[in-house]
Amino acid sequence: MNVTVEARQTENAFPIPANVFAETVTEVRHYTDSLFMFRMTRPASFRFRTGEFAMIGLPNAEKPVFRAYSIASPAWDEELEFFSIKVPGGPLTEHLQKIQVGDTVLMRKKPTGTLVLDALVPGRRLYLFSTGTGVAPFAGIIRDPETYEKFEEVILTQTTRTLDELRYGQDLVAAVKSDEILSEIVGDKLRFLGAATREGEPRGERITTMIENGRLAAELGVPALDPATDRAMICGSMAMLKDTAALLEAAAFEEGANSKPGTYVVERAFVD
Numbered sequence: 041m042n043v044t045v046e047a048r049q050t051e052n053a054f055p056i057p058a059n060v061f062a063e064t065v066t067e068v069r070h071y072t073d074s075l076f077m078f079r080m081t082r083p084a085s086f087r088f089r090t091g092e093f094a095m096i097g098l099p100n101a102e103k104p105v106f107r108a109y110s111i112a113s114p115a116w117d118e119e120l121e122f123f124s125i126k127v128p129g130g131p132l133t134e135h136l137q138k139i140q141v142g143d144t145v146l147m148r149k150k151p152t153g154t155l156v157l158d159a160l161v162p163g164r165r166l167y168l169f170s171t172g173t174g175v176a177p178f179a180g181i182i183r184d185p186e187t188y189e190k191f192e193e194v195i196l197t198q199t200t201r202t203l204d205e206l207r208y209g210q211d212l213v214a215a216v217k218s219d220e221i222l223s224e225i226v227g228d229k230l231r232f233l234g235a236a237t238r239e240g241e242p243r244g245e246r247i248t249t250m251i252e253n254g255r256l257a258a259e260l261g262v263p264a265l266d267p268a269t270d271r272a273m274i275c276g277s278m279a280m281l282k283d284t285a286a287l288l289e290a291a292a293f294e295e296g297a298n299s300k301p302g303t304y305v306v307e308r309a310f311v312d
C-alpha cells in the first residue's frame with residue numbers, strides 16, 4: 041500500500057465487523073465522468089453465484105454506508121469486479137469514485153440475487169436486457185461457461201443515453217471473444233446489441249421500443265420474443281424494469297425466482 045493511500049484511509053479506520061470482508065483494490069478504470077470499474081481481492085471463503093450482488097462500503101465512518109452492487113465477475117474469477125456510477129453528492133459513490141489501487145473496500149459476507157441461471161427454466165436463447173450500470177451482473181453471466189452449456193445463443197443488450205457509456209460492455213464482449221479459453225467455449229453464441237438513445241446517427245431506441253416495433257428481432261435476425269424458446273434477465277432503472285417486464289408478461293413470459301424458476305428474472309440497478 042503506498043504511503044499516500046495509507047494516510048488517506050487510516051485517518052478514518054474503524055474496527056471491521058465480523059460479517060464484513062475488508063478487501064484490497066487491485067485495479068480502477070474510469071470510463072466516463074460518471075462511470076468506473078474497479079477490481080479487488082476475493083476472500084478465499086467468499087462464494088457467490090454468477091449474477092448475484094453484494095453490499096459494498098468504505099471504511100470511512102464508524103457506521104459505513106453500504107450499497108448493493110452486482111458482482112461483475114463470473115463465479116470462477118480470482119478477483120471481484122464491480123461497475124459503478126458516480127453520483128454527485130452520493131453518500132457512497134462520492135467517495136468510492138476516488139479509490140485507488142491498494143485502498144480498502146468493505147463487502148458484507150452474504151451475496152444474494154435473482155439474476156442467476158438457476159432462476160430460469162431451460163431454454164434455447166438467453167436475452168440479457170440492461171441499461172447503464174445494469175450491464176454489471178451480465179458481465180459475469182457472459183463470462184461464465186455454464187451460460188453457454190445451458191443456452192445455444194446469448195444476446196446482451198445495453199441501452200444508454202450516450203455512446204461512451206456503452207464502452208464497458210463493448211470492451212467486455214471483445215475481451216470474451218479474444219480470450220483464449222473463453223472464446224473456445226463461447227464460439228459465436230454471444231452477441232451484443234448496444235444503443236445510445238440520445239446521441240449518434242442512426243439514433244438508438246429504448247429496448248422497450250425495439251421490442252415493440254420489431255427492430256430487436258430484425259437487427260438480430262431472430263424471431264419475436266417467445267417463452268417457448270427464449271429466456272430473459274432484466275437489469276436497469278426501475279422504469280425500464282417495469283416496462284420491459286410488462287412487455288414480457290404480455291408475451292406470456294413468467295417471472296422466476298430462486299425458489300421457483302421461470303422464463304424471465306428481474307433485478308433493479310441498485311446505486312442511485
Ligand code: A2P
Nearest residue numbers: 171199200201237238246247248277279280283
Ligand atoms: P431515453 O434516453 O429515451 O430516456 P437512464 O440514465 O435515465 O436510466 O437511462 C438509461 C437508458 O435507459 C436510456 O437509453 C433511456 O432512454 C433508457 N430508458 C429510460 N427509461 C426507460 C424505460 N422506461 N424503458 C426502457 N428504457 C428506458
